Amino acid sequence: MQAVAEGYSLTEVLNAEPLPRRAAVQSLSFYVMRRLARGRALADLLLERGAPNPLMGSLLLTVLCLLSVEPAESADGQRPPRYEAHTLVSQAVTAAGQDKQTAAFKGLINACLRRYLREREALMAQAYLRSDVRWGFPKWWIRRIREAYPSQWESILASAAAPGPLTLRINTRKTDRDTVMQALQAQHIGATPIGQHGIVLDQAQPVGKIPGFEQGWWLVQDAGAQCAADLLPLTDGMRVLDACAAPGGKTAGLLMQAKVHLTALDIDEVRLSRVTENLLRLGLDHDGVILKTGNAARLPSWWDGQPFDAILADVPCTASGIVRRHPDIKWLREEQDIADTAALQRRIVAALWETLKPGGLFLYVTCSVFPQEGIEQEAWMRTTLPGAVSLPAPGQLLPGQGSEHDGFFYALLRKQDEKQTPDTSA
Template sequence: MTRPVQPTASPQTGAVTPPLSELLLATAYVVQAIGEGRSLTDVLNAEPAHRRAAVQSLSFYVMRQLARGHALADLLLDRGLPNELAESLLTTALCLLSVQEREVQENPRVPVYEPYILVSQAVTAAGLDRKTAGFKGLINACLRRFEREREALLVEAYRRSNVRWGFPKWWIGRVRKAYPAQWEAILASSFQPGPLTLRVNTRKTSREALLAALHEQDIAASAIGDHGVLLDQPLPVTSIPGFEEGWWLVQDAGAQLAAGLLPVTDGMRVLDACAAPGGKTAGLLMQARLQLTALDIDRNRLERVAANLQRLGLHDEGVKLRAGNAIDLKSWWDGQSFDAILADVPCTASGIVRRHPDIRWLRQEQDIAETAALQRRIVSALWQTLKPGGILLYVTCSVFPEEGIEQAQWMLQTLEGAVALPAPGQLLPGQGQEHDGFFYSLLRKQGTTSGAGG
């Protein structure tokens, strides 16, 4: 299976796909940006529309196999290149040149190119930027040497644990210690892209009706969870029936559990803390007609919440969008206690790596303790706004125990009047379940004390 090298027009949109050389250089820019600490989402959003999808496809694959690319570059060079962009281009080309047959069998969407084409286009890519032009010869020599010594170099690279599992060594060690029976499956799941799962908007349609509409257009899909639909193959969201009508939103099956776990009924005063991009906000509003406050520290991200609720027809449901720091109650809270709180707190996002493959390279080991401390500050503040008898749902999309079970234990020991209710606890990816990694803890607030009236 090969990909086109020269510009070609898409039969669906008529858009022209740039030549491979341009895409390789654009992907190298992405790799360099990730190394500088920028998120893949932000970098791809800045890509021109005509090549964004193609660069995203290449970038996602390279992020998943970045450890292999770095290891091969180390083996081929006596020392690293003195130019970050040139090294990123070499690493990108090596990731793509070293695609394994088993990868293609497991995921037909893996980008595959004829070796001679890839080498030629990588050298051409180097000539497209003055920063890399002087390294054309070295890049050419490294790639051709890899082709000559492919098997031996791959054997040597895969002796490194970070190459076998595609994560930094510290990450591998922590997951292995936390889940001695499941760690291999958890790490291996990150090599596959997450499935496209929809959450049916029950205010507008039913799951049966959505499945029927999908099948009418020969889109294979099946039911998952209480309100979910799992597509066999991902599609552009605008091409899925019901997008404009607001019949559904894209939401992982694990994330869909949140709305059902928090017991809300009509008229309740509810807080969705750290609400953006609004998927769980929408889920709650589908459950009942609420007085809901959607809080997020980022005003721009709140605009996305508003847009999602608008498309779903949930924007006039008595929702208040508030920008503020959850810890600083004076900046956003009116003093009236909440009946229920969804605390989808910031986390390392270690449970959604298959959807955001750059996370493993952006996170540092010390981030876990720092994030856990922030989570405790947020929950401690939010607990003051919960009325006696109220319920708080704590959620993270993490697999690290410091952000999950250890936090649940801390909350029971520290939060006044906290009583544990049944909740799923830790959900792990790679266990034969079509969901990402999440942790859920449900707490009821007993007693008569609260932060203010209500």
């Protein structure tokens, strides 16, 4: 909790946890992140002058979120964490006493929690007067979604506040969906086909216990993200760029389609190494994959001057479409990040467009639901990039509209030779 408050990704923090307790810490952390607005509102009511220090505040918020579990709530596809109130209060006080930053506030934490238990109904009623508590998102986020989707905003927020399902993409180089479905049924794991190559599990499972993990039959990938590889019609021998590639899920999808000469580019060398790890587990041809560390917007740092036949540009974004899987995102972002990220996206796209052959295909992808990173960017590309022609693509995918996917945006463009007559057939 404290690390996220300081701006660190929850994924990064959890990866540093000892393996034996990581799953438990993740489950509790995810639950608290989804109910953080409620915890903050209650803390504001209980602490007139605010928390005396950040770590004490994080401890109090965590316990308030766990004490205020509502009967109808669910977390991570299961029942929410339930503990006896006296156990939570006792362990919170004990935990406070074990750290020099919080030891002096044991009495204050005890008093706050006991007051909450005495006045729970009244305090909860006051907390739920706040829109961020009712929806579980920052107020600016709620306003932005409501403005963008006036008839859908409630279902979008409700869906994004709940845990997402565990979805697999079948590795078609090794097996087929029917085989995996049969293996799941043999282990009494309920599942439903989705999309062209996907399977949604009825209940999340540890990946190591799902049939086919060691054999590389599948990778975990949201149904929305699976669309990327299917939208680029690749053929053997093509020169392809996967920009902003790490950790390699979409890279794998491209390699399942055709035997291409693929360059995987990412600015983060550590994350880029995971591309090879994932391809090795899946048994995909990684020998022909060139890994390059570089800033996509700065061509001299990575491009050899040879143009590409196709480019997948999974550009950096606010990740507003995947908050049900990464609930810390909504608390790490600021409203200004939308404009800042959109400007970065345009710099990257403009640079990458230079590396595309005339006649080549360019797939723009973001895991965002904000129009500034989606439909507005497509309009900018169509009117700004030389020779850009829009082709049919899904556009904005929204969660909570009777679908099992996260929020994504897709735009597909062809780079037409400027000497050719404009193609308006699309």
